[in-house]
Amino acid sequence: MDVNIKLIDSLDDKVINFMIEQYIELHNAINNIENLDQKTYNRIYRAMQKIISKDDVGEGDILYGAYLDNKIVGYAYIGSDNYLRDLFVKKEYRNKGIGTLLMNEIVKNVEGNISVTASPMSIDFYKKHDFLEGEVNANNTVEMERISVR
Numbered sequence: 001m002d003v004n005i006k007l008i009d010s011l012d013d014k015v016i017n018f019m020i021e022q023y024i025e026l027h028n029a030i031n032n033i034e035n036l037d038q039k040t041y042n043r044i045y046r047a048m049q050k051i052i053s054k055d056d057v058g059e060g061d062i063l064y065g066a067y068l069d070n071k072i073v074g075y076a077y078i079g080s081d082n083y084l085r086d087l088f089v090k091k092e093y094r095n096k097g098i099g100t101l102l103m104n105e106i107v108k109n110v111e112g113n114i115s116v117t118a119s120p121m122s123i124d125f126y127k128k129h130d131f132l133e134g135e136v137n138a139n140n141t142v143e144m145e146r147i148s149v150r
């Protein structure tokens with residue numbers, strides 16, 4: 001599988017739509033929802049489209065996309081404050097090393113400690129990538145931090 005990691009310098013509709021799909025998928029997974037009915041899905045989708053704007057990638061933020069045959073299958077979004085806002089791989093492409101490719105790119109290019117609020121199902125992934133577990137939040141997400149050794 002030939003996956004390329006590319007820097008995304010501005011959000012286009014394809015990336016925004018991919019982000020929204022991933023947010024909804026994670027929300028459903030956390031809340032044990034099999035599938036949202038179409039009406040609810042559309043409502044959430046439109047609300048999120050309003051929130052994510054095309055110039056959302058701020059000064060110093062880094063956004064990487066994982067592409068398979070020019071199709072986006074994952075992305076990582078890290079703020080200038082070294083807080084990893086998003087790390088997602090599309091469901092059918094998980095456990096193939098794509099998350100690791102994205103994480104390696106972040107670690108290679110970001111200086112200093114990296115923090116993340118990990119979803120319950122991603123804690124083991126972050127542990128493998130040298131993140132330490134911190135405070136557990138009320139919704140079972142966990143604050144984690146990777147200490148830079150450079």
Ligand SMILES: CC(C)(COP(=O)(O)OP(=O)(O)OC[C@H]1O[C@@H](n2cnc3c(N)ncnc32)[C@H](O)[C@@H]1OP(=O)(O)O)[C@@H](O)C(=O)NCCC(=O)NCCS
Pocket residue numbers: 026086087088089090093094095096097098099100101116117118119121122124125128
């Ligand atoms: C967390 C997440 C980004 C990880 O991405 P991923 O692409 O599945 O990660 P990887 O494939 O690199 O690693 C996951 C597992 O696959 C294994 N793996 C890595 N390369 C592999 C390969 N080439 N073939 C088969 N398995 C492989 C890894 O060893 C790892 O398994 P292990 O935990 O038993 O060691 C992804 O699961 C995801 O999007 N989850 C839902 C969203 C989410 O919770 N995101 C975090 C929000 S904070």
